Amino acid sequence: MMKVKTKKNKSMSKTVYNFSAGPAVLPDEVVDTIKSEISDFDQGMSVMEVSHRSSAFKTYAENSEDNLRSLLNINSDYSVLFLQGGATYQFSMIPQNLSINNKADYLVTGAWTAKAANYAKYHTKTNIVSNSVDNNYTTVSDISHWKLTDDADYFYYSSNETIHGLEIHEVPNINTPIVNDMSSTICSRPIDINKYGLIFAGAQKNLGIAGLTVVIVRNDLIKDKGKDLPPLLRYQCHSDAKSMLNTSPVFAWYVAGLVFKWILDNGGVSAMGKTNQKKAKLLYEYIDKSNLYSNPVAKKYRSWMNIPFILSDTALDERFLNEANKEGLMNLKGHRTVGGMRASVYNAMPIEGVKKLIDFMDYFQSKN
Numbered sequence: 001m002m003k004v005k006t007k008k009n010k011s012m013s014k015t016v017y018n019f020s021a022g023p024a025v026l027p028d029e030v031v032d033t034i035k036s037e038i039s040d041f042d043q044g045m046s047v048m049e050v051s052h053r054s055s056a057f058k059t060y061a062e063n064s065e066d067n068l069r070s071l072l073n074i075n076s077d078y079s080v081l082f083l084q085g086g087a088t089y090q091f092s093m094i095p096q097n098l099s100i101n102n103k104a105d106y107l108v109t110g111a112w113t114a115k116a117a118n119y120a121k122y123h124t125k126t127n128i129v130s131n132s133v134d135n136n137y138t139t140v141s142d143i144s145h146w147k148l149t150d151d152a153d154y155f156y157y158s159s160n161e162t163i164h165g166l167e168i169h170e171v172p173n174i175n176t177p178i179v180n181d182m183s184s185t186i187c188s189r190p191i192d193i194n195k196y197g198l199i200f201a202g203a204q205k206n207l208g209i210a211g212l213t214v215v216i217v218r219n220d221l222i223k224d225k226g227k228d229l230p231p232l233l234r235y236q237c238h239s240d241a242k243s244m245l246n247t248s249p250v251f252a253w254y255v256a257g258l259v260f261k262w263i264l265d266n267g268g269v270s271a272m273g274k275t276n277q278k279k280a281k282l283l284y285e286y287i288d289k290s291n292l293y294s295n296p297v298a299k300k301y302r303s304w305m306n307i308p309f310i311l312s313d314t315a316l317d318e319r320f321l322n323e324a325n326k327e328g329l330m331n332l333k334g335h336r337t338v339g340g341m342r343a344s345v346y347n348a349m350p351i352e353g354v355k356k357l358i359d360f361m362d363y364f365q366s367k368n
Contacts, residue, residue, distance in 0.1 A: 017353035020331035064257030087202035091119035099124035110161025189273030212252035
């Protein structure tokens with residue numbers, strides 16, 4: 001069973017649950033370890049002082065990569081990179097490194113894939129195979145209607161759109177190398193890494209804190225590629241340098257390593273997947289039977305990680321948020337471009353947090 005301690009707000013003496021979409025909730029065990037090692041990671045030096053090239057951190061970095069490989073069954077055909085720049089930086093690095101024939105297919109299912117496609121236009125000829133903007137990013141057209149390019153260098157999509165709460169639960173059956181932005185779903189359940197050419201994720205949702213992006217890329221896709229690029233923009237150079245081509249984001253990498261270990265210690269991604277599915281099921285079932293709340297996303301494409309919901313009377317939004325905050329239910333406001341509410345229930349969100357949210361929603365509905 002997953003072990004997650006509850007956070008206490010010292011001034012209010014109540015449990016606080018952080019539903020932020022990112023930066024997001026961390027496991028309490030991870031926070032406790034950070035507290036204990038913040039002043040002495042190696043020979044009396046703080047983890048924030050230690051060199052990325054020190055033997056202590058190099059050993060730690062190798063162990064963290066080994067743990068991630070174990071979690072996701074990543075074989076030696078793939079490089080695992082720990083990079084700076086945020087996930088958005090990959091919107092450019094991906095076409096720069098992978099689009100050799102100047103052709104790339106993009107499936108647009110929300111704000112982040114739309115942004116990725118726009119960035120890619122600076123580097124390659126971009127084909128939008130399907131765009132869900134016409135249905136406000138609430139569903140995805142059937143693959144039979146996608147306008148795929150026969151000789152595209154890669155097919156890009158995101159398995160989970162954080163803002164709109166739309167998730168594609170099955171990997172598209174496409175022969176082109178598949179690139180997946182997994183920022184919201186990485187390590188939240190088992191995956192078959194062999195179905196992908198490249199996956200990447202900003203760490204600040206399920207892997208730790210902001211400042212680190214994890215890239216997992218098939219070696220044959222980057223070997224001898226991008227020779228016209230500066231070394232810092234080439235995946236091959238980062239792979240050769242074991243992600244230490246320049247000063248690494250040491251603290252963010254350190255936190256990610258703690259999160260990998262926490263997942264392993266709590267049953268791995270299989271256990272995470274079972275708990276995450278259960279949390280999402282509880283919240284969606286309540287929303288669907290309520291009179292005040294609704295979720296606009298087609299059931300087939302509902303996200304396990306980011307669950308938006310709308311109040312039928314938007315005049316109640318501010319009151320809902322204020323009262324939720326008083327109950328220790330934090331950061332439920334929906335994205336500024338969508339409105340409403342959004343509960344992000346990543347790995348570190350205990351099921352007790354979801355149950356408390358449902359209890360509050362039910363109470364609020366009964367009073368309004």
